[in-house]
Amino acid sequence: MHEDKYVEIFNLVKAYPNPYGDDIKVVDGFELNIKKGEIIGLLGHSGCGKSTVLTMLAGLNEISDGGIIVDSREISGPGPDRSVVFQSPCLLPWLTAYGNVMLGVERVFKHATKAQRKVIVEYSLSVVGLADSMHKYSRELSGGMQQRVGIARAIALKPKVLLLDEPFGRLDSLTRMDLQDVILGILDREKITTMLVTHDVDESIYMCDRICMMTNGPHAKVGKLIDVDFQRPRVRSEMIEHPKYYDYREQILSFLDECELEKEKIAKQKAKVA
Amino acid sequence: MSIKYKILKAIDVAGLNFLRPVILLCYGEEPEEQIRKIGLFIAVPIMAFCLFLYLWGLFAPMHKTKSGEVPTPSVVWDSAKGVWAFHVREKNKANAYNLEGDSRDKLLEQAQTRLSELEPMVARVNEQLAEADGAMQSSLASKIEPIKAELDSSKNAMREAQKARQADLQARAKAIAADDTAAKEKLLEDYRAHLAQIETERESLRSYEEQIDEIHNADFPQRAEAIRAQSAIAEERQYLVKLIDTLENNRQQKLSDIETRLEGFESSYYEASGADLLKHAKSITRTESLMVNAADSEYAKPMTLPDQVLRSVACVFAGFLVASLIAIPVGIVCGLSPIMMSALTPFIALFKPVSPIVWLPIFFIIVGGFIPDPDKHWLIAGLAELPLIGWMKINPAFIASALTVAMCSLWPTLVNTALGVASIDKDHINVARVLRLGFWSRLIKIVIPSSLPLTFAGLRISLGVGWMVLIAAELLSSSEGLGKFVWDMFNNGSSQTFAQMFVVVFVVGIIGLLLDRIMIVFQRLVSFDESPTSI
Incomplete structure (x- = not known):
């Protein structure tokens, strides 16, 4: 049972105080179980509360109601067992790529020897393809390379859950495809439970085992879950030619369209009432 | 990375970016652009500074103060050199106090040679000064004499005129009858005019005196030059005398003097007997403490x-x-x-x-x-x-x-x-x-x-x-x-x-x-x- 409910999110609520009335519940009654080693995508229109769910899981955002259990333990606050790759790389500019990764490694592997830590850092940087640029400062790295450092920093901690908050949002499409493959390569090897927040339909199909589509906010919750039934490791060119790919795509887009229509209907009703 | 980029980086870190075009010009990169930048970042500031020095030199002497004219750039530069020379000399003297043996003898010899060289120069600058003084006196006299003569003659003329007017007024006063109001009024008016006349005459005499003062106060470059030369030599001479004095009485010399004295006291102590013994012992201990003081002594160098x-x-x-x-x-x-x-x-x-x-x-x-x-x-x-x-x-x-x-x-x-x-x-x-x-x-x-x-x-x-x-x-x-x-x-x-x-x-x-x-x-x-x- 534990394997199926490695991460358990129940009745999750995020409410912001509203000075002119009741609290505004951005996320309301979000429920989701994540299997161990699964890659789950969180998809929805921008502003629907995807990132809010992710930051609550990361512990960076306070939970208003409900709860999150990771590996049989309820979370309270942030921790290195749930490492995050942010949309911007968030590197410390006064440290090299190596130093940025080492900062977390020192903290998590307290009892390891210096040599062991060095191996961990160098390994994770080489996995993301930065073996030659380890000792460069972030200003000397391109945007894509900076994001690679961010990924290396997250996986070096050997987290229980890897949280990706639109990690490719600021990259050009070629770099984005490169990085998608880099992350998939790592995840195929390490089998880390992962949550990917995105608004890119193709990206979610290519990368995820399951896609969780959220309804539009406020009161956003899980709208529809789709299992993406492709074998791993995946090959982009083969997937794109597969008929199932377009089936998934169609399902997702029609759901998103429905959400949009719903939203417009509500807006019209509101306008009438007013 | 080539040397060029290393130099550019060093300049950048040091915040000396105005040197950048010079380096780039040396490497022949876009010479026209670099020359324009050199003009803007190097030549313009230098020219502005030169203009500032020129205006300073122009306006400073116009204002006279209790401490003389406001100094011009060249005076300030000379005075900077003077400050430095003073520093070097004081340092030499302090050094001389610590010298021992050969190096001391050598320095002493050098100083004495230089001093003997200076002696004739002293005489010469004194002579020059006297000459300049004489020249100044005669030039002053030649300028002032005619003015003075003019002054005297106009003074005499005025005195005569005054006397004449006075006598005239007195004569008229005697002639006026007691009830002739109109004549009295006229006399009073004339008397006032007479006083005003005296005042204007005095004024004109004063302007002559001012002219004479101005001539006295005017710069006499030849004499100023002579004074400067004389004071420079006098300063160096005084320094050498002091240096020689320090060398002759420096720590080592003092110590050896005291030592010979101490030896004398000691030998007389061992020769003496009875009541004299204590007297000699006192001399020995006093000399010993003198020796300690001398060994610790330093040249009292003023802060430069x-x-x-x-x-x-x-x-x-x-x-x-x-x-x-x-x-x-x-x-x-x-x-x-x-x-x-x-x-x-x-x-x-x-x-x-x-x-x-x-x-x-x-x-x-x-x-x-x-x-x-x-x-x-x-x-x-x-x-x-x-x-x-x-x-x-x-x-x-x-x-x-x-x-x-x-x-x-x-x-x-x-x-x-x-x-x-x-x-x-x-x-x-x-x-x-x-x-x-x-x-x-x-x-x-x-x-x-x-x-x-x-x-x-x-x-x-x-x-x-x-x-x-x-x-x-x-x-x-x-x-x-x-x-x-x-x-x-x-x-x-x-x-x-x-x-x-x-x-x-x-x-x-x-x-x-x-x-x-x-x-x-x-x-x-x-x-x-x-x-x-x-x-």
Whole structure:
């Protein structure tokens, strides 16, 4: 049972105080179980509360109601067992790529020897393809390379859950495809439970085992879950030619369209009432 | 990386970017563009400075003061050279006091040769001066004589005219009848006219006198030159006499004199017997203590300007160090804790605008309370023993000046550090939260590095403020340094010391510039975003 409910999110609520009335519940009654080693995508229109769910899981955002259990333990606050790759790389500019990764490694592997830590850092940087640029400062790295450092920093901690908050949002499409493959390569090897927040339909199909589509906010919750039934490791060119790919795509887009229509209907009703 | 880029990088880090086009021109890159830039960044400032010197030289002599004319650039330059020569000579004398054996004999011989060379020159410049004096007298006489003659003749003429008018008036007065009102009125009017006439005549005589005064006061370049030559030689001669005197009576000489005397006393002690023994013993012990004193003695060298500059720089750094040790930790605490920030804001607002002139007397008294007797205090004695700063004779005035500098210069660093700490990138805080860094590692690994650029910007301002404050503090506290130098020169009040005050202006400016440059380099080294620092 534990394997199926490695991460358990129940009745999750995020409410912001509203000075002119009741609290505004951005996320309301979000429920989701994540299997161990699964890659789950969180998809929805921008502003629907995807990132809010992710930051609550990361512990960076306070939970208003409900709860999150990771590996049989309820979370309270942030921790290195749930490492995050942010949309911007968030590197410390006064440290090299190596130093940025080492900062977390020192903290998590307290009892390891210096040599062991060095191996961990160098390994994770080489996995993301930065073996030659380890000792460069972030200003000397391109945007894509900076994001690679961010990924290396997250996986070096050997987290229980890897949280990706639109990690490719600021990259050009070629770099984005490169990085998608880099992350998939790592995840195929390490089998880390992962949550990917995105608004890119193709990206979610290519990368995820399951896609969780959220309804539009406020009161956003899980709208529809789709299992993406492709074998791993995946090959982009083969997937794109597969008929199932377009089936998934169609399902997702029609759901998103429905959400949009719903939203417009509500807006019209509101306008009438007013 | 080629040498070219290394040079360019070094120039950039040192904040000497105006040299960049020169280097690029050497490598033949876009020569026209580089020449335009050299014109703009090097030639224009130099020309502006030359224009400034020209205008200074033009206008300065127009204003006469108690200390003579306002010095021109060339006078100031000469006086700077004089200050340096004085420093070198004093150093030589101090050195001479410590010399022993051959090197002493050699220097003595050199000094005597030079002195004998000088003697005929002294006679010659004296002669020249006398000649110039004579020439001046005769030239004055030739200019003044005609004016004087004119003056005398017009004086006589006026006296005659006055007498005539007076006599005329008297004659008319006698002739006027008692009831002739019209005639009386006329007489009164004429008498007034007569008095006014006398006044105008006096006025015209005075203008002659003024002309004569002007001729007396006019510069006589030949004589001024002679005086300068004479005083230069007299100064060198006096220096050589002093040097020879020091060499002849230096420590080694004193010691050997005392030693021979001691030997004499000792031999007479062992020869003597009875009541004389104690008398001789007294002589021996007294001579022994004299010997100890002589061995410890030093040449009493006065502080020269370069020494005072070093002492001022040491003082500003002492104050700056104290300021940094207080301001950086307090700034970090303020940036971290809104409560501390709120608690300290009134102090910052209240004490920041207080002038150094107010702080100094307060610190002077407080320091005096800790060190009532400087000569016997362990701190002063300990500092005097230190190798590099011992010669500076650090005293309570120095400490009070340094503390004043600290008090006035800690605010920019404090405020900037607090700002730097408080405005850390939120992303960096999130990184620290995800990693669950403890307080200290968060402080050392995230907070301090990210606030360093702003802290250093604050330190740079602090050092600039400290340098300005120091000069005023030294002037007021009579702590040996540039400020005291200016004060001494002011009190001296001669035209020579007036020029030396202008020398200090440039010394202070150049040192302030260098201090700022040093801080720019540090600032560049700690700033991770590579944004160029303003100049």
